[in-house]
Amino acid sequence: MELPKDPMILFSVINMKLRDCYSSLDExxxxxxxxxxxxxxxxxxxxxxxxxxxxxxW
Incomplete structure (x- = not known):
């Protein structure tokens, strides 16, 4: 998956992934x-x- 370039959309996507799929940023x-x-x-x-x-x- 290619991450969005827009930082606000990137923020949203990363936090969603962290919440739903990953226990840490490193993971x-x-x-x-x-x-x-x-x-x-x-x-x-x-x-x-x-x-x-x-x-x-945040």
Whole structure:
């Protein structure tokens, strides 16, 4: 699956995947073959931070 380029849609898709399919961001990135640093930086650029405790970006 190719991830959306729009950061707001990306935020929504990633959080849905984290909620429904993955117990951690590391697991999601490994399974989907996504560069974790790029993903985190893309979402951070628009104001979202990953919470490991809650397993979601906010």
């Amino acid at each position: 999601l990135c490994e399974d989907m073959q996504v560069n974790k640093v790029e993903l985190v930086n893309t979402l951070k650029a628009v104001g979202f931070e990953y919470s490991q405790e809650h397993n979601k970006f």
